Amino acid sequence: xxxxxxxxxxxxxxxxxxxxxxxxxxxxxxxxxxxxxxxxxxxxxxxxxxxxxxxxxxxxxxxxxxxxxxxxxxxxxxxxxxxxxxxxxxxxxxxxxxxxxxxxxxxxxxxxxxxxxxxxxxxxxxxxxxxxxxxxxxxxxxxxxxxxxxxxxxxxxxxxxxxxxxxxxxxxxxxxxxxxxxxxxxxxxxxxxxxxxxxxxxxxxxxxxxxxxxxxxxxxxxxxxxxxxxxxxxxxxxxxxxxxxxxxxxxxxxxxxxxxxxxxxxxxxxxxxxxxxxxxxxxxxxxxxxxxxxxxxxxxxxxxxxxxxxxxxxxxxxxxxxxxxxxxxxxxxxxxxxxxxxxxxxxxxxxxxx
Ligand code: ATP
Numbered sequence: 001x002x003x004x005x006x007x008x009x010x011x012x013x014x015x016x017x018x019x020x021x022x023x024x025x026x027x028x029x030x031x032x033x034x035x036x037x038x039x040x041x042x043x044x045x046x047x048x049x050x051x052x053x054x055x056x057x058x059x060x061x062x063x064x065x066x067x068x069x070x071x072x073x074x075x076x077x078x079x080x081x082x083x084x085x086x087x088x089x090x091x092x093x094x095x096x097x098x099x100x101x102x103x104x105x106x107x108x109x110x111x112x113x114x115x116x117x118x119x120x121x122x123x124x125x126x127x128x129x130x131x132x133x134x135x136x137x138x139x140x141x142x143x144x145x146x147x148x149x150x151x152x153x154x155x156x157x158x159x160x161x162x163x164x165x166x167x168x169x170x171x172x173x174x175x176x177x178x179x180x181x182x183x184x185x186x187x188x189x190x191x192x193x194x195x196x197x198x199x200x201x202x203x204x205x206x207x208x209x210x211x212x213x214x215x216x217x218x219x220x221x222x223x224x225x226x227x228x229x230x231x232x233x234x235x236x237x238x239x240x241x242x243x244x245x246x247x248x249x250x251x252x253x254x255x256x257x258x259x260x261x262x263x264x265x266x267x268x269x270x271x272x273x274x275x276x277x278x279x280x281x282x283x284x285x286x287x288x289x290x291x292x293x294x295x296x297x298x299x300x301x302x303x304x305x306x307x308x309x310x311x312x313x314x315x316x317x318x319x320x321x322x323x324x325x326x327x328x329x330x331x332x333x334x335x336x337x338x339x340x341x342x343x344x345x346x347x348x349x350x351x352x353x354x
Pocket of ligand 1: 137151153163185186187188189192224248303
């Protein structure tokens with residue numbers, strides 16, 4: 001990053017901010033939330049995706065900016081700045097644009113860009129999460145040491161693509177692609193909860209932190225093919241015998257709530273993540289998600305963090321059982337728009353943009 005957010009905002013008419021994102025992932029929710037807070041919206045889209053938005057008038061952006069390839073978004077930077085645009089990054093935004101272009105994009109981005117460096121490198125991510133006192137699945141350095149069920153994750157493989165389970169070195173050896181770097185993690189037995197938080201460094205109401213406050217807006221469970229429905233045709237071991245292995249490709253998201261007695265721990269974990277992030281890189285600002293497994297002794301193991309709006313928030317465009325207790329009709333997309341509106345009103349935009 002070779003610029004300061006102050007410089008980027010210099011030419012902005014702060015009374016006429018607009019909200020922009022790539023038309024994918026959680027864009028319907030982001031546009032809908034922005035619209036509810038009175039912002040103009042811009043969808044960056046490929047021509048073939050534009051018609052689809054006619055199906056959802058309340059999730060459609062006010063305006064489209066068309067690209068042939070999302071890697072060309074930097075070419076739109078000047079025009080986006082002229083439109084006083086703030087970009088809301090979502091999982092696919094970074095994925096489509098690429099990390100380097102994302103970090104260098106000369107348009108104000110909601111949240112702290114630096115967080116990308118910490119979440120995309122598995123070593124740094126572990127330093128952050130374990131440094132915050134969270135319990136992560138054990139990592140196995142040498143495949144020969146596999147002494148329990150493990151999940152093998154290829155680096156940079158998004159949405160669980162290519163991951164596999166092994167229970168022994170022999171199984172591992174049969175399935176591994178040595179040409180790609182990978183991490184071997186203990187496969188944690190339990191139930192999965194993907195917790196959707198929102199950290200505001202500028203609001204002091206609600207669950208307070210050393211600076212700002214933390215909200216829990218919703219939670220989901222991912223629906224992953226083929227693992228989540230394998231039991232319909234047999235056990236994993238029966239299938240493995242005939243050479244069929246489960247995969248972990250995300251196809252959708254299922255709404256869920258957690259037993260209420262676990263909520264205080266949900267907040268303690270979120271709090272420690274934020275406090276540690278402030279210490280390490282100035283803070284994870286806005287939405288983030290802890291991907292967890294709750295074990296049978298009711299302990300959380302956190303296997304991943306996503307430091308922006310996750311698609312698991314999409315079931316809650318009209319609010320969730322948690323956000324309903326903060327304000328009716330509050331989605332994560334709308335909460336982002338509210339944060340920008342509040343910062344605009346109190347001249348705090350530099351605190352939440354980068
Ligand atoms: P994304 O970046 O989209 O979150 P990813 O490709 O980094 O995904 P993970 O989220 O780490 O992948 O893992 C994909 C899926 O594999 C998880 O949603 C979960 O179902 C399963 N999984 C991952 N790690 C573990 C683990 N240690 N124990 C049990 N299941 C796991």
